[in-house]
Amino acid sequence: MTNVIQVAILGLLLGGVYALMAAGLTLAFGVMRIVNLAHAAFIIASAYISFFAFDKLGIDPLLSVVFVMPIMFFFGIAVYQALFRRIEGSAKFGEMTVLLTFGIAIMVEGLLGFVFTGIYRKAQPGYANESFIVDGLFLPEGDILFIPKGQFFASLLSIVLLVGLWAFLRYSQTGYAIRATTQNRAAAEIVGVNVRRVSAISFGLSTALAGASGALMSYLFPFFPFRHWQWVAVLLALVVLGGMGSMKGAVIGALVLGVASSFVVDQIGPTWGPMTFYLALFLILLIRPQGLFGKEVPV
């Protein structure tokens, strides 16, 4: 029993981080219908910033979100203005964005590899290898639970950022505009939303979330440039599962699958963790092609 709780806790902690990663992707898809295959490449690029900030300057990776997020925000806006503005309104916009971001992902991967080489990196702040130990409480005599500090803090930061994002979307003027554009772009235009500006801001927010995810990745998971494909496959599986563009769906999907993969890792072996996501994706396509929280809309 204790082991089950232990595995579930680890899964939830991971799921929290996955949720943050998937939230960024979902935002970009929801507002602009951009399926950003470069999202994970952006995450890895951000992980390099945090890694070197820690390695060279001793800045804590968790703290590095303070500058990584703004950097990635403006980077995202620049990418949007330089590339996506050009294809707005083109036929087959969805397909175009996939191919375009595929190209961007390849570029980022190549550049990172060129500059930083392909070796594994992982920041090692003090808490990365420490755990909180829980005993007593409801646990059977002698049993203890480990809560790894690094993952706990990462998850906490994810929650803070996700709640912040939720409040921003819910209560701010720009948040209203973002939600409106997501639901009905034409209508948003009619009530006076500058949808281009909103799109640029949303894409910036999406990449800023990638930035925060990267800061967490820098000490949670070993990374190297090519790794982003593996991540993007997992994250995209989450986004499809959640119903393409449903923030709630992506977050719930991330938590559920975080726990599920944690059990798969525990029972079968660590290499099979990602399989949970792919299998879940195919399963959901079989049963409910529009995803858990999606509506049936022709794309």
Added chain:
Amino acid sequence: MIEDRAAMGPEDSAPEPTPEEVQRPPGPARYRWYVLAAVVVALLALPLFRPMISSYNYVLTLGALILMWVAMSSSWNILGGYAGYISLGHSVFMGVGGYVAGVLLYYHGISPFLTALLGGLAAVALGFLAGFITLRTRGPAFIISTIALLFMFLLMTDNFEYLGGAAGLPLPPLEVPQEWLRVPFYYAMLFIAFGAVWTSYRVAHSKFGMGLRAISEDETKAEVAGVPTRLYKISAFAMSAFWVGVAGGIYGYSIAFIRPTVFFTIAISAQMVLMAIIGGKGTVAGPVLGAVLIYAINEFSLVVFGATEFNIVIQGTILVAVLLFFPLGVVGTLRKMNRLPAFLNWD
């Protein structure tokens, strides 16, 4: 009143962009057949000129690889170009072919020259099965599921002892004198490239191909017009897997080992996509031209920049630039400008 409006349809709706008229080559442009015949003869005859080629094996290896890419991007084009369903996981079929032929050789000693076709059939079977599931969605969700498919296979091959795990299986080399070693592979790839391009051509000129194009234009309308969209899409997926699988079988043999990262990597899928797009997706000649172009650019950048990650940057940049400025690719753009030479016009 309500039913009546539905029958009337939306008013003032934007007129459909008229699909560009398919140009038929004018009568005198029959010379394209002569060009084709000349190319075929040259390709068939190339290995005969051994004394005149200084680095014979290198040239044949290069030739075989280009032919392989021609086959693979042309096959990808059946689904990605004609039907408009972009697969970013197409190298999964190459891997299936490679593993089927490789395992049969490793454990049973049967030559991949015989079993590569079996590998192709295995790829077709996977195409049907995967298509059955993934083609329930369209657009981005489909593309994503093809990536997931690729990674599933990477994980599985990585973890199955029987398949050699992450280290893969070494394959016994072909027992042919070193100086002739490349010839069988060259002809095998030449055969595969013919097969793939011929398939692509036949599809383009069939009712099936027209149905696929209709799906690509507007799937709902195609369905209303009586195209059995689901059947066509799944068939296109399976068909586009075949020659990729066969090529994989031969390729594994030619490099004398099979390993997950040789096949099940998105970089290989990326190449197929890139080649088809730069040449002109949805055209017969586009992927062929694109394969040659991209391969040439790759070799060139290898020579100039060395074997660095910079190659990857160049590929990504080309893809982005082509999409932004020439989304129709070389063949499509030339056609739009009415400048397409007849020997590239096979649509």
Added chain:
Amino acid sequence: MAILEITDVSAGYGAGPDILQGLSLEVEEAQSYCIIGPNGAGKSTLLKVIAGLLHPRSGDVVFRGESLAHRRPDQVLATGVCFVPQDQALFPEMSVRENLIMGAYLLKDRALIKERLARVYEMFPILAERAGQDAGKMSGGQQQMLAMGRALMIDPILLMLDEPTLGLAPQIAQQIFSQVEQLKSMGLTVVIIEQNAQRGLELADWGVVLDLGIVRFEGPSEGILGDPRVRELYLGKAAGSGEKK
């Protein structure tokens, strides 16, 4: 005095042909206009051009001395021109109240937004009743009222309605018409596209008949209604298409 002058406007979608072919029209302040014409005449296209959703290929749209021809939709809206499209363009997963607040998106003054909200609720009590409900879950008539209410949040000078009674049951449509009547009496300039030409012309002060992207006839409604050429050419057709066959 004309507050809106459309001069020689040509417009079309994408690379397609011109839908509007050199159309000119003047709209007087505090008057109501009903635009009629056969399918494809360019009625919706005209309103989209005025609203800034579609830029004219040539010609000009001048509203109270300012050219709107190359403004963004939000800039056009800021001048007081508000458009309610055929599909109402609501935000389905936002509540009625949120939809109305979105209507005042360009306003910063919270007190003013509150005041307008109260005014809209007064005019459409049903919206006050359903304030918390998701817009996507309301009936067609209610959605149309929400769309009109939302348009009023910005307190427009010129309100353009594209077939507001489309697909509504006759008594609901009648309700919508009386709301439009009320707007007119408040001094708004109203331009309305109406498939039921007879009813539309009875409501409006002026009738405008579009055909093939230009204004074929225009004049006081009674005149248009009575004009035998119009009757024969368009009224029959337009009215006929509204009936069951």
